[in-house]
Amino acid sequence: MFGRYVSPQIRDYILQDPVHQRPGGTLREATILFLDMRGSTVYGEKKDPVLLLHDLNEFFGVIVPIVERTSGLLYRYTGDGFLAVFGAPTSPPPGVDHAHAALETAGALAHAVRESGERRAAQGLTAWRIGCSVHTGYVACGNLGTAERPDFTVIGDAVNLCAKMEEGNKGHCSDIVASAATVERLRPTPTAPPRFPPGVPEPFLVETARIGKRVEPTTLYYFCLPDSSETPLPEPAPATLPRDTATASRA
Amino acid sequence: MFGRYVSPQIRDYILQDPVHQRPGGTLREATILFLDMRGSTVYGEKKDPVLLLHDLNEFFGVIVPIVERTSGLLYRYTGDGFLAVFGAPTSPPPGVDHAHAALETAGALAHAVRESGERRAAQGLTAWRIGCSVHTGYVACGNLGTAERPDFTVIGDAVNLCAKMEEGNKGHCSDIVASAATVERLRPTPTAPPRFPPGVPEPFLVETARIGKRVEPTTLYYFCLPDSSETPLPEPAPATLPRDTATASRA
Numbered sequence: 482m483f484g485r486y487v488s489p490q491i492r493d494y495i496l497q498d499p500v501h502q503r504p505g506g507t508l509r510e511a512t513i514l515f516l517d518m519r520g521s522t523v524y525g526e527k528k529d530p531v532l533l534l535h536d537l538n539e540f541f542g543v544i545v546p547i548v549e550r551t552s553g554l555l556y557r558y559t560g561d562g563f564l565a566v567f568g569a570p571t572s573p574p575p576g577v578d579h580a581h582a583a584l585e586t587a588g589a590l591a592h593a594v595r596e597s598g599e600r601r602a603a604q605g606l607t608a609w610r611i612g613c614s615v616h617t618g619y620v621a622c623g624n625l626g627t628a629e630r631p632d633f634t635v636i637g638d639a640v641n642l643c644a645k646m647e648e649g650n651k652g653h654c655s656d657i658v659a660s661a662a663t664v665e666r667l668r669p670t671p672t673a674p675p676r677f678p679p680g681v682p683e684p685f686l687v688e689t690a691r692i693g694k695r696v697e698p699t700t701l702y703y704f705c706l707p708d709s710s711e712t713p714l715p716e717p718a719p720a721t722l723p724r725d726t727a728t729a730s731r732a
Numbered sequence: 733m734f735g736r737y738v739s740p741q742i743r744d745y746i747l748q749d750p751v752h753q754r755p756g757g758t759l760r761e762a763t764i765l766f767l768d769m770r771g772s773t774v775y776g777e778k779k780d781p782v783l784l785l786h787d788l789n790e791f792f793g794v795i796v797p798i799v800e801r802t803s804g805l806l807y808r809y810t811g812d813g814f815l816a817v818f819g820a821p822t823s824p825p826p827g828v829d830h831a832h833a834a835l836e837t838a839g840a841l842a843h844a845v846r847e848s849g850e851r852r853a854a855q856g857l858t859a860w861r862i863g864c865s866v867h868t869g870y871v872a873c874g875n876l877g878t879a880e881r882p883d884f885t886v887i888g889d890a891v892n893l894c895a896k897m898e899e900g901n902k903g904h905c906s907d908i909v910a911s912a913a914t915v916e917r918l919r920p921t922p923t924a925p926p927r928f929p930p931g932v933p934e935p936f937l938v939e940t941a942r943i944g945k946r947v948e949p950t951t952l953y954y955f956c957l958p959d960s961s962e963t964p965l966p967e968p969a970p971a972t973l974p975r976d977t978a979t980a981s982r983a
Binding site for chain 1 (some may be wrong): 733734736737738739746747753755756757758759772773776777778780781782783785786788789792793796797800805806808809811870871872874875876877878880881882883884885887888889890891892896920944945946947948
């Protein structure tokens with residue numbers, strides 16, 4: 482039962498060593514992926530809670546299996562979405578980069594929701610919309626809370642920043658937002674343009690802004706899927722983005 | 733281990749009946765309590781994640797035992813706070829009202845953090861600040877997610893609304909915000925003024941407003957602890973609030 486209410490890999494990590502059960506954690510470089518269902522608050526205002534839970538579970542039935550096929554771990558549900566982490570508590574398999582894997586997963590999630598929307602529309606149901614935010618940074622991975630009532634999670638500025646990135650993503654009506662910290666890892670050489678994973682189109686907007694009450698500005702890349710799933714996806718070719726994007730620019 | 737990573741009472745409920753392990757849930761009237769640490773995002777921007785996790789755990793060491801002494805259950809950590817629920821999945825003990833218990837707990841949490849702040853200030857550390865939001869309503873209580881990877885939680889408009897209420901609470905720099913749905917349950921008779929729990933002062937502001945993108949307005953009561961813990965707490969006497977508060981008014 483424990484390996485269902487937390488991810489089985491997290492269960493194994495916790496049970497592997499008593500140190501992994503103590504409050505506190507270790508520093509890891511990882512890529513964070515937040516997924517949110519758009520419009521769920523407005524939708525939920527008039528909805529019977531049990532039916533809302535049923536609808537959310539149908540939604541999760543589409544998206545959770547996609548994460549489970551990747552090297553990412555579903556850390557926690559956020560009500561109408563989830564937090565998944567790539568690269569913590571353990572490193573991804575050899576040859577897999579956590580930033581690349583997380584962005585590829587965001588693309589796969591956006592496509593799956595887009596396709597499900599067409600099926601839903603055919604049945605007269607409202608299509609779901611999601612937003613994914615992807616950010617790479619150092620996190621503390623371990624037990625938050627008390628020794629008697631811990632939660633195995635990731636903590637740090639990278640997690641807070643990634644959660645906040647979704648606000649801009651919603652504002653731009655884009656499907657995915659990724660930070661420069663993630664995108665920089667997709668350059669095969671320091672001066673080469675980033676190579677976006679299969680299924681992730683070229684970003685349509687690159688913007689540098691201060692997020693929330695933060696002091697440091699962050700450069701963000703915004704991605705939109707093509708309008709219809711019948712439109713062929715762009716080939717995952719090297720992108721032609723400027724190496725330095727100090728101001729907002731439409732790619 | 734399972735009874736630590738979820739609350740022991742939730743573990744017992746899940747294990748009691750296979751039905752409690754299936755996706756979906758049941759309708760319950762319950763009181764939701766969200767607690768947030770104020771300013772943690774700004775504080776976390778420059779902080780080593782492992783030290784931040786350590787600091788958060790010190791904070792949770794003060795507040796989590798307070799919830800554990802009540803009829804409320806800690807459902808999930810939200811990073812710099814938590815979601816606790818009173819009245820779900822099981823009813824509170826006889827004679828205990830979930831709305832009263834939740835508001836009393838919010839008062840106890842605010843006092844404990846205030847006192848810890850004085851100890852911290854004496855050591856040259858920054859005092860923690862929290863905000864609590866309390867709302868009563870119908871929720872679906874059960875398993876969110878997939879059969880293979882569920883989370884036992886509460887879902888519904890009441891949960892979304894309670895989470896959003898903290899924004900106004902932060903704006904007013906108050907310690908606690910409670911909705912009319914909670915406060916109405918504190919009237920001993922339908923026309924009597926509400927009797928606030930011990931430790932909860934009279935509200936200093938009653939405001940009716942639309943929260944977020946919601947259609948329906950909500951009446952909210954804002955509470956502030958006295959400036960210093962040396963100031964004696966007001967006696968938990970019957971409040972003298974207007975029965976109907978269609979517009980904002982300072983109590």
